[in-house]
Every structure is written in structure tokens, then in C-alpha cells.
Amino acid sequence: IIYCFLSLMHPRHGFGEEATDNSEIPIFLRADEVRHDEERDVIIARGKVEITQGTRVLLADTVTYNERASLLTASGNVILMEPTGEVIFGNYIKLTDDFREGVVRSIRMRLEDDSRLAAVSGTRTQDAFSEFHKAVFSPCDLCEEDPTSAPLWQLKSMVVFHDRIAKEIEYKDAFIEFFGIPIAYTPYLTHPDPTVKRRSGLLAPSYGSSTDLGLRMQVPYYMNIAPDKDATFAPIFTSKEGIVLAGEYRQHFENGEFEIASSITEVDERQNGIVVPGEKEIRGHVKGKARFDLDRTWRT
Numbered sequence: 042i043i044y045c046f047l048s049l050m051h052p053r054h055g056f057g058e059e060a061t062d063n064s065e066i067p068i069f070l071r072a073d074e075v076r077h078d079e080e081r082d083v084i085i086a087r088g089k090v091e092i093t094q095g096t097r098v099l100l101a102d103t104v105t106y107n108e109r110a111s112l113l114t115a116s117g118n119v120i121l122m123e124p125t126g127e128v129i130f131g132n133y134i135k136l137t138d139d140f141r142e143g144v145v146r147s148i149r150m151r152l153e154d155d156s157r158l159a160a161v162s163g164t165r166t167q168d169a170f171s172e173f174h175k176a177v178f179s180p181c182d183l184c185e186e187d188p189t190s191a192p193l194w195q196l197k198s199m200v201v202f203h204d205r206i207a208k209e210i211e212y213k214d215a216f217i218e219f220f221g222i223p224i225a226y227t228p229y230l231t232h233p234d235p236t237v238k239r240r241s242g243l244l245a246p247s248y249g250s251s252t253d254l255g256l257r258m259q260v261p262y263y264m265n266i267a268p269d270k271d272a273t274f275a276p277i278f279t280s281k282e283g284i285v286l287a288g289e290y291r292q293h294f295e296n297g298e299f300e301i302a303s304s305i306t307e308v309d310e311r312q313n314g315i316v317v318p319g320e321k322e323i324r325g326h327v328k329g330k331a332r333f334d335l336d337r338t339w340r341t
Contacts, residue, residue, distance in 0.1 A: 255279055283308075
């Protein structure tokens with residue numbers, strides 16, 4: 042059975058009129074069984090229910106639409122495929138008739154870059170899911186042999202906010218886990234959403250230790266200068282030799298590219314491998330490489 046929701050959900054527009062916004066796009070229903078309760082203004086669809094609005098598709102075992110309240114509820118194997126490429130899975134979903142606002146229980150999402158987010162519940166506002174409770178996020182693929190095992194790393198948070206305008210994902214009371222083992226806690230954390238390809242900000246830090254340097258930590262900061270150039274400032278903090286200032290710069294041209302890395306620090310002066318008390322010296326390095334196409338045959 043194919044049932045057109047147009048006359049019930051959006052009576053202002055005719056079947057052949059052009060839709061100008063989300064609320065004016067016709068909504069079509071396909072199901073094994075459809076029942077219309079005219080007294081209560083309720084439509085109930087059961088069995089392989091498929092609702093289509095433009096490029097958005099909702100699948101479920103059962104769907105109920107309440108015309109008076111302008112609410113659509115779906116339950117059982119709910120799948121919502123968004124025009125942006127996101128896919129939302131859940132056990133129960135309640136939405137307004139234009140799909141712009143609602144809530145989902147036991148929500149699981151596959152984002153545009155195939156990263157995953159799961160939560161006990163999610164709230165949808167302004168045509169996008171924006172708040173999740175008791176959520177887990179991970180960009181890692183699940184193990185093919187044991188999909189139930191923890192991914193390489195994941196973020197667990199009590200509350201997650203997705204700001205579509207700023208393209209940011211924010212976490213409150215978050216734990217970072219590797220192979221399911223918590224290794225760090227932060228009261229607040231934010232990172233760009235999957236639609237962002239490049240953005241300035243902190244990169245993952247690295248840690249270590251050695252006899253000469255003692256404890257070592259490097260905290261890189263990435264700078265998105267322009268589409269053709271970027272840089273990374275990556276100071277190294279050591280317990281025995283102070284701070285090493287280090288960084289890289291990269292740039293592309295129409296016929297080539299180059300990158301340069303350098304560092305500088307002040308260390309104890311040594312003579313024949315022995316530290317000279319009270320004496321300091323400057324040490325550092327510069328290293329670069331470049332490639333340019335001179336013509337179709339020659340390059341340097």
C-alpha cells in the first residue's frame with residue numbers, strides 16, 4: 042500500500058506544487074497495512090513501514106501519525122536516513138510531522154565519515170540531532186571477528202552536544218578509553234564534527250621518558266592558515282632539559298610543494314661529554330624538502 046500524507050500533514054499545498062522548504066515537501070508512506078482512525082485523526086501503519094520525504098527515509102515496524110498533535114512516532118527496528126548521509130538507528134522515535142524536532146531512545150548513529158555515536162537517548166532540534174545522553178563516540182571500525190568488543194579508542198560522556206552551525210561536538214564529563222580501558226578524564230572536551238576537513242586546534246599529545254631528557258611530553262597545535270598552507274607548532278616539555286620549541290610549515294603551489302621543520306632549545310654546555318657547570322648553549326636544527334615541476338619533462 043502506498044499512502045500519500047500530503048493532504049493530511051500539509052493541507053495547504055497541492056500535489057503538483059513545488060516545495061519551498063522542508064515543511065512543504067510531500068511525505069509518502071509505504072506499508073503492509075495502513076489504518077486511518079478518522080475520529081481520532083490517527084494513521085497507523087504496520088509491517089515494513091517506509092516513509093519518504095524528499096531524500097529523507099524513515100523505516101520501522103510500526104508508525105503512528107497523530108494529525109491533531111502533528112506528531113509521528115515509530116517503533117521497532119527504526120532507521121532514519123538523512124539527506125546529509127547520516128544514518129540513525131533506534132528502538133523508538135517521536136518526531137514532529139516535518140521531521141525537525143523529536144526524541145529517540147537507544148539511538149545509534151553512523152555519521153558522514155563512517156564514525157559512530159551511540160546514546161541512551163537523543164534530542165532532535167531544528168532538523169538535526171543536537172543533544173545526546175550517556176553517549177559513546179568513536180571513529181574506529183569495529184572488529185570484524187568480534188563486533189561486540191571495544192574499538193581501538195572511544196569517548197564516553199554523560200552529555201554530548203552537536204552544534205551544527207559551529208560544526209562542533211562538545212562533551213561534558215568525558216572519559217577517553219583505549220580498548221575499553223579508561224585512561225583519561227576531562228570535564229569538557231570539544232572537536233570538529235565529521236563535516237570539517239581542516240581546522241586549527243590541539244592535536245593528540247605524545248608522552249615518553251629517557252635517561253637524558255627525563256619525562257617528555259609533546260603537545261602539537263595545528264594551524265590551518267589557508268587552503269594551500271598550514272603549520273604545526275609542537276613544543277616538547279622535558280623534566281631535565283627544559284623546553285624544546287619545534288614546528289613545521291607546509292605549502293603547496295601550482296607546480297610543486299615544500300615543507301620545512303625546525304627546533305631550538307637551550308641546554309647545558311658539554312665538553313667531551315661532560316656538563317660544564319653554569320654554562321649554556323643553543324642547539325637546534327632546520328630540515329626541509331621541496332619538489333617543483335619545471336615542465337612536463339623536468340622537475341627539481
